[in-house]
Amino acid sequence: MSTVGGEIFSVVRTDSQTLARCGILRTAHGIVHTPAFMPVGTQATIKGLLPHLVEGTGTEIILSNTYHLLLRPKPETVAALGGLHRFMGWHKPILTDSGGFQVFSLAQLTRIEERGAVFRSHLDGSLVELTPERAIEVQELLGSDIAMVLDHVVALPNERSVIEDAMERSLRWAERCQKAHQRKDQWLFGIVQGGLEPDLRLRCVEELVQMGFDGYAIGGLSVGEPPAEMYRILDVVAPSLPAERPRYLMGVGRPIDLLEAIARGVDLFDCVMPTRNGRNAMAFTEAGPLRMRNACHERDPRPMDPTCPCLACTFSRGYIRHLFMAREMLGPILVSLHNIAFYQRLLRQARAAIEAGSFGDFLEEKRATWSRTTM
Ligand SMILES: O[C@H]1CC(F)(F)C[C@@H]1O
Numbered sequence: 606m607s608t609v610g611g612e613i614f615s616v617v618r619t620d621s622q623t624l625a626r627c628g629i630l631r632t633a634h635g636i637v638h639t640p641a642f643m644p645v646g647t648q649a650t651i652k653g654l655l656p657h658l659v660e661g662t663g664t665e666i667i668l669s670n671t672y673h674l675l676l677r678p679k680p681e682t683v684a685a686l687g688g689l690h691r692f693m694g695w696h697k698p699i700l701t702d703s704g705g706f707q708v709f710s711l712a713q714l715t716r717i718e719e720r721g722a723v724f725r726s727h728l729d730g731s732l733v734e735l736t737p738e739r740a741i742e743v744q745e746l747l748g749s750d751i752a753m754v755l756d757h758v759v760a761l762p763n764e765r766s767v768i769e770d771a772m773e774r775s776l777r778w779a780e781r782c783q784k785a786h787q788r789k790d791q792w793l794f795g796i797v798q799g800g801l802e803p804d805l806r807l808r809c810v811e812e813l814v815q816m817g818f819d820g821y822a823i824g825g826l827s828v829g830e831p832p833a834e835m836y837r838i839l840d841v842v843a844p845s846l847p848a849e850r851p852r853y854l855m856g857v858g859r860p861i862d863l864l865e866a867i868a869r870g871v872d873l874f875d876c877v878m879p880t881r882n883g884r885n886a887m888a889f890t891e892a893g894p895l896r897m898r899n900a901c902h903e904r905d906p907r908p909m910d911p912t913c914p915c916l917a918c919t920f921s922r923g924y925i926r927h928l929f930m931a932r933e934m935l936g937p938i939l940v941s942l943h944n945i946a947f948y949q950r951l952l953r954q955a956r957a958a959i960e961a962g963s964f965g966d967f968l969e970e971k972r973a974t975w976s977r978t979t980m
């Protein structure tokens with residue numbers, strides 16, 4: 606357990622219509638109001654944005670990827686330059702993942718041994734080994750506020766025996782991560798695996814809770830399964846996790862997915878969607894998504910979202926379309942900024958609805974509004 610200073614997490618309000626709750630997550634670099642969304646800063650940057658712009662969206666915590674920083678510039682370099690907060694000029698909370706997901710999605714020729722994962726770097730093909738101990742060492746060198754255990758991620762759909770084998774290995778690796786973890790100013794979260802098999806998921810929860818982590822992530826979802834399948838697993842897993850610890854749903858998701866998961870008791874999210882879609886000219890708005898290269902925007906003087914207070918919405922749709930058509934770097938920057946502001950505003954509205962005890966009504970309203978779009 607870390608000794609950051611008092612309890613890691615307090616639930617301050619539970620909705621009266623759903624399992625949604627508002628909480629305070631305490632870290633060495635400040636507090637996070639939950640439910641919270643983490644923009645993804647893969648290579649120690651939220652692509653194209655400066656720290657004060659990210660702060661201006663209301664973001665209180667960001668994610669950086671261990672796999673990428675392990676390969677470049679290497680954690681020892683980041684540590685020599687003062688650690689990840691100083692390195693990238695972000696002095697609020699940072700969560701680092703363990704690299705488990707990228708080792709299986711990005712690396713080449715990954716081989717799994719009990720000792721750890723051995724793979725060839727997608728950058729230069731050099732051989733790299735990532736063991737539970739190294740995953741912890743890397744995150745301690747980076748100095749993130751929340752570190753994740755190394756888990757064995759398998760592609761879904763898959764044979765139950767394959768999923769079970771990976772889940773059991775992930776539990777053994779979680780124990781090794783816990784033993785290797787020394788930094789007292791850094792929380793350590795376990796990760797629940799088990800595919801779409803409720804009994805495997807629950808067995809994993811039971812064993813992780815027995816080991817005792819500062820928080821619990823639900824991994825291996827939003828990997829191509831239908832949303833209804835993800836929600837079905839969340840119905841089982843989220844409420845089974847300790848109420849007094851943060852629950853983090855990794856890699857999720859669309860705006861509606863965040864709300865559906867919040868209704869099931871999830872507190873923390875990360876997803877590349879707002880920034881990746883932003884770089885590809887797709888803007889989230891209250892009325893649904895906008896494709897900013899579409900000709901219909903050419904002479905449209907309105908902002909992307911008239912209800913949005915962000916800097917990007919001080920420009921016209923016509924200007925933003927021009928930037929993309931001219932392949933100007935400001936286009937992806939503005940729509941990335943707007944999309945993060947959209948997600949953070951949605952979570953502010955969610956927290957307010959929970960405080961008012963009417964999150965169920967809020968969710969119903971969004972289901973109806975967005976059912977006609979792809980939000
Ligand atoms: O990309 C910028 C914004 C951040 F907050 F992620 C830190 C980095 O310098």
Ligand SMILES: [Zn+2]
Pocket residue numbers: 909910913914915916917918943944946
């Ligand atoms: Zn905006």
